[in-house]
Amino acid sequence: MGKVRGMLRRLLAAPRGTDPILRGIRHGSRAFCGPEELYIDLTNRCTLRCISCWHRSPLLRPDEVLPHWDGAHELPFERVRALIDEAASMGVRKIIYSGGGDPLLHRDIVRILEHTSARGLEVLLMTNLTAATGEMVRRIAGGMLSQLCVNLWAGSPAVYAATHPGATEETFAKVVDLMRLFAGARHAPAEPELIIAYVISALNYEDIGNAVRLAAEIGVNNIWWQTTDVESANLRGLLLTGEQIQAVVRTMEETRKEHAPVLGEHQGNIVIFDDVLSKLRNSRAAEGIYHSDVIDTIPCYIGWAACRVLANGNVVPCCKADRNPLGNIFEERFSRIWFSRRYDGFRERALRLPKSDRYFARIACARICDNWCLNTSIHRRYAGYLNDPAARRGPGRRAG
Numbered sequence: 001m002g003k004v005r006g007m008l009r010r011l012l013a014a015p016r017g018t019d020p021i022l023r024g025i026r027h028g029s030r031a032f033c034g035p036e037e038l039y040i041d042l043t044n045r046c047t048l049r050c051i052s053c054w055h056r057s058p059l060l061r062p063d064e065v066l067p068h069w070d071g072a073h074e075l076p077f078e079r080v081r082a083l084i085d086e087a088a089s090m091g092v093r094k095i096i097y098s099g100g101g102d103p104l105l106h107r108d109i110v111r112i113l114e115h116t117s118a119r120g121l122e123v124l125l126m127t128n129l130t131a132a133t134g135e136m137v138r139r140i141a142g143g144m145l146s147q148l149c150v151n152l153w154a155g156s157p158a159v160y161a162a163t164h165p166g167a168t169e170e171t172f173a174k175v176v177d178l179m180r181l182f183a184g185a186r187h188a189p190a191e192p193e194l195i196i197a198y199v200i201s202a203l204n205y206e207d208i209g210n211a212v213r214l215a216a217e218i219g220v221n222n223i224w225w226q227t228t229d230v231e232s233a234n235l236r237g238l239l240l241t242g243e244q245i246q247a248v249v250r251t252m253e254e255t256r257k258e259h260a261p262v263l264g265e266h267q268g269n270i271v272i273f274d275d276v277l278s279k280l281r282n283s284r285a286a287e288g289i290y291h292s293d294v295i296d297t298i299p300c301y302i303g304w305a306a307c308r309v310l311a312n313g314n315v316v317p318c319c320k321a322d323r324n325p326l327g328n329i330f331e332e333r334f335s336r337i338w339f340s341r342r343y344d345g346f347r348e349r350a351l352r353l354p355k356s357d358r359y360f361a362r363i364a365c366a367r368i369c370d371n372w373c374l375n376t377s378i379h380r381r382y383a384g385y386l387n388d389p390a391a392r393r394g395p396g397r398r399a400g
């Protein structure tokens with residue numbers, strides 16, 4: 001942490017600027033504008049029971065599922081509309097509809113998307129697409145979204161059925177058809193952007209090449225490769241062994257060599273594996289721990305960069321902090337929570353403390369930080385104030 005403390009000293013001594021995020025980081029705990037990105041879990045209902053889902057995996061015992069993931073939780077339209085209006089007035093740039101369940105199962109999803117884009121906010125919709133119809137897909141392709149991310153943990157029907165228990169090979173065919181429809185209905189090849197989220201586990205690591213071929217053929221612009229995040233011992237069988245990790249690394253290197261030269265200008269990102277490879281190269285990756293080597297090499301800026309509202313109204317400071325609510329939007333306005341002293345306390349600790357501190361025990365940052373890319377991009381943005389060439393390159397591995 002000595003190096004991080006040095007970075008912070010330089011940052012705090014930087015000249016006062018007008019950028020409200022930098023102003024907040026310099027202050028050390030207060031915020032002077034809203035988060036850049038706001039995650040909103042519209043509903044906890046879902047059509048699938050994905051194999052490594054924290055709350056719907058059939059491998060979990062019922063008593064392992066925490067109450068805030070209960071399928072009955074849903075944010076009503078009026079509450080969502082007020083939240084969007086408040087977010088827009090606080091300077092939020094992007095809304096991410098994701099979370100506890102599938103946003104397309106919210107009965108007012110189209111009204112919500114329309115209202116969000118009418119307020120000038122960028123919209124990322126994360127869905128498994130199984131509840132969509134062709135008409136809905138054509139509508140959302142026509143200007144309500146900036147990005148559509150489809151959870152598809154397979155490149156072939158049999159692997160899809162294995163990783164999404166309850167779904168069939170026909171479900172896979174339906175989802176792929178809807179993605180094709182979306183890709184063709186857009187007004188430009190990457191507007192909105194079409195993305196696949198692929199969570200790699202022992203069940204699907206051999207299907208990575210198929211997923212890349214499928215994505216290239218459909219017109220997908222990016223694949224967000226993720227590692228399986230295991231909280232429960234019952235899910236540990238999904239983790240990659242050391243040998244499987246080596247096989248994935250080789251597959252990714254070969255796949256990049258094969259596809260990168262022939263992919264079009266809007267599709268190159270489907271073979272960018274840097275983020276997932278850095279997790280798989282973590283010294284404890286085979287234990288399901290992906291960020292222990294790097295988590296304390298930069299401060300955590302998430303208290304200024306992003307925030308998440310769960311379907312039960314809880315406001316939590318990052319994607320992994322569902323057990324650390326800082327308020328609830330059914331009890332007070334989002335802005336009061338965001339600018340509260342309690343939230344200031346989170347910001348200060350996240351910025352200054354090592355993530356081994358017991359304050360972060362229930363977040364388990366070293367296991368995996370789902371906001372690592374955002375955090376590193378904020379770090380790079382302010383590297384000039386850190387006067388540190390290493391900071392400009394981004395985080396590195398600790399020596400020794």
Ligand code: SF4
Nearest residue numbers: 300302318365369371
């Ligand atoms: S997991 Fe930890 S390091 Fe990552 S954003 Fe959350 S609090 Fe910050």
